[in-house]
Amino acid sequence: MRQQIFATPEKLAQAAAREFAQLARASVGSRGAFHVALSGGSTPKLLYCALRELDVPWSEVSIYFSDERCVPPDSPDSNYKLALDELLSRVPVPAGQVFRLQGELDPHEAAARYQQQLPGQLDLVLLGLGDDGHTASLFPDTAALSAAGRVVANFVPQLDAWRLSFTFDEINSARERWLLVTGAAKAGVVRDVQQEAGSHPVELVRDARWFLDESAAQNLHP
Numbered sequence: 001m002r003q004q005i006f007a008t009p010e011k012l013a014q015a016a017a018r019e020f021a022q023l024a025r026a027s028v029g030s031r032g033a034f035h036v037a038l039s040g041g042s043t044p045k046l047l048y049c050a051l052r053e054l055d056v057p058w059s060e061v062s063i064y065f066s067d068e069r070c071v072p073p074d075s076p077d078s079n080y081k082l083a084l085d086e087l088l089s090r091v092p093v094p095a096g097q098v099f100r101l102q103g104e105l106d107p108h109e110a111a112a113r114y115q116q117q118l119p120g121q122l123d124l125v126l127l128g129l130g131d132d133g134h135t136a137s138l139f140p141d142t143a144a145l146s147a148a149g150r151v152v153a154n155f156v157p158q159l160d161a162w163r164l165s166f167t168f169d170e171i172n173s174a175r176e177r178w179l180l181v182t183g184a185a186k187a188g189v190v191r192d193v194q195q196e197a198g199s200h201p202v203e204l205v206r207d208a209r210w211f212l213d214e215s216a217a218q219n220l221h222p
């Protein structure tokens, strides 16, 4: 595991935001654009707050999502809504460069449409981690773990709900993958991954950078 450990979730978010801004500037400098996929859940909120304050070349940034809940975009459960409220409505990213997964559509239709909108290669995929080892919306024991293609509609029996998600092929095809993980609830999975002791979906993410806070890292061996 390539990992960095931060004292608090706030310090983690500030460091990740600084590196995001740096990578965005470097990508725009060398390729004229920065294509980034945001993650879902609650962890990215602090990152979004930190990013608002930084020098990011927003006019050249395109925003995608690595997963989404099958809900309308104004639902409190929508990953897009959190990103919109906390980041996208507060920075000058052009609206035409924000590509959301349409959680309000039939999931198979939404996945097929999103595949048409993705760029050739993403520069960065941001990911989180569930305490059951899921990342994006690739949950344990679900068909999507071995799905082909770039985006998949995944029925998750544990939630009795559909999710939309990048496949592992898509995640692993990006130039970079960063996992942002905070909180004691994730400490068991993080330890399993370090010791290669489990069989969690997140272990199928290749060569990721892990940003951990001390609570999530508490069971790691030095």
Ligand SMILES: O=C1O[C@H](COP(=O)(O)O)[C@@H](O)[C@H](O)[C@H]1O
Residues within 6 Å of the ligand: 039, 040, 041, 042, 043, 044, 067, 068, 069, 079, 127, 128, 129, 130, 134, 135, 136, 137
């Ligand atoms: O359901 C989800 O969970 C994971 C982890 O969420 P968090 O609230 O613990 O940060 C998240 O990475 C994923 O994108 C999301 O949809």
